[in-house]
Each structure stands twice: as C-alpha cells, then as structure tokens.
Amino acid sequence: MPPDGPIGAQPEAPVCVRHSDRPTRLRCTRCDRPACPECLHDASVGMHCVDCVNEGRRTVRRARTLVGAEVSEGRVIITPILIALNVLAYVVTVFQSGSPMNNARSSLFTATSLIPDLTAQGEWWRILTSGFMHFGLIHLALNMAVLYVVGQHVEREMGKLRFSVVYFLALLGGSAAAFYFGTVCQQLAGASGAVFGLMGALLILWKRQRRDISTIVVVVGINLVSNLFTNASLLGHLGGFVIGGLLTLAMVRAPQKNRNLYQVAAVVAAVVLLGVMFALRAAQLDTNAEVILEIATTCRPN
Template sequence: MNDALVPPEGPIGAQPETPVCTRHTDRPTRLRCTRCDRPMCPECLRDASVGMQCVDCVNEGQRSVRRPRTLAGAEVSNSRPIITQVMIALNVLAYVVTVAQSGSPMNNSRSGLFTATSMIPDLTANGEWWRIVTSGFMHFGLIHLALNMAALYVVGTIVEQELGKLRYSAVYFLSLLGGSAAAFFFGTVCQQLAGASGAVFGLMGALLIVFKRQKRDISTIVVIVGINLVSNLFTNASLLGHLGGFVIGGLLTLAMVRAPAQNRNLYQIGAVVAAVVLLGVMFALRAAQLDTDAEVIMEIARTCR
C-alpha cells in the first residue's frame, strides 16, 4: 500500500474542473470576458477593441456612451420609419373601406364613411368636431391617394429620421390640423375638404427647415412646393389647407431644431402647446361665427348647392 501524501489540490498532473458559462451553466468553457473576467461561452461573447467581451459588458458600455443626436435631439438611428408606414396604412385602409361602400375606386366620396368624416365647415362648426382630424385620412379617388402617399413615403421617411418618432408624430398631426384650421377659418362653408395634403405639406415645410439648418441644397424642395401650390390655382385642391399645413409644419420644426440643447424638451413642448392653442383659437372663433340660427344655416345650404 502506497502511503505517499497527495497534494490538497489533487494528484500531480490532474486537470482542474472546466468552468461553465456564467449565463449558460450547462456549457463548459475556457473562454473569459476581457472586461469582467467571467467565464463565457462563444455565444455570449462579442468582438471588442481588445479581446472579447460578454454581452452584459457590451450593453453596459453602450449605455455609458453618448449617442449622436440630430438637430432636433433625436438619437441617430437607422430604424424603420414606423410612424410613416402606419400613417400610410391607415390612409389606404380608409380608402379601401370607402371604395367597398361606394363600389367605385374613383367616386368613393359617395360612401357613408366619407360623408361622415370629411370636413364640411358648417357641420364641423355645429358639433361634428371629429371631422377636422378624420378628413385627413379621406381621399377623393385613387390618384389623390396615390400622390399623397408617394409624397408621404419619400418626405416622411427623411423627416421621421431627423425628428424621431414622438416629435415627428406631433409635426404630422399638427400640420394636419393646421391645414384643416386654415381652410376652416379662411375658406368658405361650402367646400368639402379631405386628404392628407395638409400633413404632407407640413412635412415638406419640416424638411425644408431641416435641410436649411444642415446647410444642404433646398432648391429642389422649394421648386416642388412651389409647383404644387401654383397647381392648386387650377384644380379643386384646397390651397388654404396646403398653406396651413406647410406653415405649421415649418414653424414647429423650426422651433424644435433651434431649441437650445439645455432644456430642449421643455422648449419643444412649449412650441407644441403654442401651436395647439393657436389652432384651437382659430377653430373656436370660426365656429362662433358659424353658430347661427336655423334660418341662416338654411341660407348657407342653399348657397352651397
């Protein structure tokens, strides 16, 4: 019998037990994170400037790194323009419903949904306030829809990346309301209004401001906006609605990109609130003007026929 002493760590030449991955305890590994020195399996390691780091250390490092931001304060990213795509989907869905109801892709304005949601100033002033928003999702025929959605996709994709989803949503909907407010306040009570043009022109105004602040060439945008506005004089399109959206979208974006980095969010919220108040006052004043007795309303109806 051999009575030789055995070292406490085991017999000479014995291999120590292989460590297991910290995140997957069923996986033996001899790899370690160069930052925290914990054992990690290949799946949990990422290439780093020196050696390899575990996913926990990589995520912690990313949180500590200051990410670049746009002029408006949005994080620079290559994410999909989700809000733009959702707006396009809603407009297309609304059009499909009106076509199904009317049985015509070009005369869909005869559908019940279109009649109940397009903006008719005297009905809007007499309590049907949802029309100032819902009218922005209705379109007079397939060509009207296609032109607006094509412009929304091209311009909206760029502006959404620059403003970020929340700011972009604010500019979109306030531009939509700006178009409705301008047509409602300055226009006649006879015109039936519908379309996303106010929002689209607001995004064009936003893109113009962003490119100007970035010192990029804005001549193409100016020409496109000018051609569209001039063409309104020879069609039934609402020039007031387009101008209202363009002005609100441009001014709101200007306030966002010029807001000081310190307290940026506070300044931008203030600009949004100011726009909401302005549009609310316009709607209220015009509604008060149109809040007439039944005899005058009947006279308006006869005039519009």
C-alpha cells in the same frame, strides 16, 4: 501519479456565465468572466459579454439629432402605421361606395370629411378625420408616396413622438386654414396638409444641416402652383406647410438647456393658435347661421 492528474492533462474548461452547459475558454476583456461565442460582441478592444454591452449602453450618452431625439438606424414605425391607416380608411370607403374612384359617396366619407357648416355646428372630429379620407385612388397614391419618402427622413431625425406631433398639428393646420379662410361651400379631405407639413419640416431640417434644399423647394413650388389649376385646397396645403415648418423650426432652435420645455411650449402655442382659429370661424358661422345654411345646402354633397 501527480496530485493534479496525469502529466499533460488539460484542466477542466470553465463554463459560460450565461449558459452553464457550454464550456468555453473565451473571456470578456472587460469583466474577465468566461463567455461562449454567442454571448460575446466585438468591441474596440477585445470582446465584451452581453452584460457588459448592456451596461455600457446604459452609461454611455447616446448621440442626439438636431431636435434632441436619440439617433436611431432602425426601421421607422410611425410612417408605415399612418400609411396603413389611410389605406384602410380608403378601402372601407371603396367597399361602402362600390367604386375606387367615386368613394366620396360612401357614408364614412360623408361623415368624416371636412364640411365647414357641419363642423361649426359641433362635428369637430371632422378636422382630424378628414386627414384620412381621399378622393379616389390617385389622390391616395400621390399622398402616400410622398408620405413614404419624406416621412422616413423626418421620423428618423425627429423621433417617433416629435414626428407624430408635427404630423398631426400640420394636419390640423391645414384644416384650420381651409376652415378659417375658405368658404362654406366646400368638402375637404386628404392627408395633403400633413404631408406638406412634413415637407416643411424636412426643409427646415435640411437647411439647418446645410444640405441642398433645392429639390424640396421645387417639389413644394410645383405642388402649390398646380393647386391653382385643380380642385385641391391651396389653403389646406399652405396651412399644413406653415405649421409643420414653424413647429420644426421652434424645435430645432430650442436651446439645449431646457430643450424639452421650449419644445412643449411651442407645441402648446401652436395648439392655442389653431384652437382660436377654429373658435373664431365657428362663431362667425354661427352668427350668420341662416345664410350659411342656405348657401351650404345648395352645395353640400348628397
């Protein structure tokens, strides 16, 4: 018998480097180590093992969007979370009020909606929490439908962090515009300011990509004009739209070198602007506190 075994005998197959119980005659074309079919991935040349694929992802520079976010084809995360939070807040107000259409009577709604005189007296959480309250089911459904459609496009282009920043600053921009330019005899609520901010962001992104923006312009125009014939806050919508659009423009126009620094500076500038608006209006209301209180008492929700 030949020293290497019987004539015609096959040599023992090597085993997968990641699974010692799986014999295989396949090899990675990059590192030449044996690997089972489960551990191999198609490549431009041959097949690469899991370790080589992971190493390639770490070393290869990934494509980035206009604002510097990594290109991702995965599911969006922040948009559905925001929708869930708005729906949850609405459900709580419906449970408290016992009515899906008159939920503004609930204690949560009263405590979190934007009421200028109470906000100026120190209840500053209202400028943020009001963005999660809605006057009835139709108000909620309209805002969430637009958020679902527009939010996905903007989040994929801007990434989770930048998208979140634009959303919440647009929300605060809507509150600031209504608070600063509006009257004290009002109760404001809704995600409309933030949603308009996302439409402003999408307008800038598509314009930069040289895509057709006519649909966005028409939708925004119709919504703003309709505000003149409804109780919706035109100031809140405009404030969110302007902040969302300008902030996105600053992020898009930021030079590639030191991009993050420029974008952080734009965010800080927006925060300072909104903070000054809130402070100036609060000081004005405080100066005329007695008159303001008398006016607000006659129109404050029961």
